[in-house]
Amino acid sequence: MFEIKKASEAEIAERNDLAGKVAEALAMAGFTVHQDVNQTSAALGVLVWVDSADDSRGGVFVRWLIDPSLSRDAAESLQKGEMQSSAFRHFSFVTEHMYATLIAILESASFQVGDADDDMSPFLIRVEG
Template identity: 40%
Template sequence: MFERVGAEEAASLESLARKVRNELAAAGLPVLASGLNPVLAGGAEVDVDEGADAAGGVFVAWRASPRLRDCASRAFRLKQLDDPALWHSSAVGAAMMQAMAAILASAGFSVEDARDEYRPQQLRVLASPPSGQQPVWQRRDDELAMPGWSQDGPVD
């Protein structure tokens, strides 16, 4: 029987997933919206597994464009194993996983390979940056508008 984590742990996982999505978006990567049908778009997909077991947690995958996925699927389905779309699709996935791991590590997240046969080429996010560490992209106090000023300069 599938057991879920408690409400507090589920909220913690969702918070971690939100931070991961924000960080990848800040790097300029497209991030798939939760619940969006993957047939419609490509980009970083952040998934929360609320299972109360070793397979639970926050995972990150890369979804290539629908067109590249279709080309690779077609080649595989037709057993055209020498089709460049298969190799290229795999290379894109591997490169994007390395890039996302580097981006998240640079931002202070703890990540590792998911090491799960059901989650090939995925990352497991173990922890967010240390408490109190603000994202480098977050607005700073010196960026806030001063009285008498707008974003375009002094107000007349």
């Protein structure tokens, strides 16, 4: 079976420290911040978490959490091919603008950030020191 190798305990501790600083900076900017990636089904605001993998998937990540009803409505529109529906347009607008806003705020707080290059989550932000 495939096993994911974890980063060293020292590396994970550094990532956790960075994630805490990122969460603090975003909270100071007025965002509701969540840090438990396993408890996001009804959470709204910003998710900051650490992936402990010892490869390119590992690191500190930030994502905007949209209300599940809007996500569902947008997904249904997409499945129906209704790319111009108000739900899909609104979902896209919010997602794109919050992605840019979070990057700008984190850069303003002196973090090095960029796109995580994750095909499954195109608006995922990777944070470096």
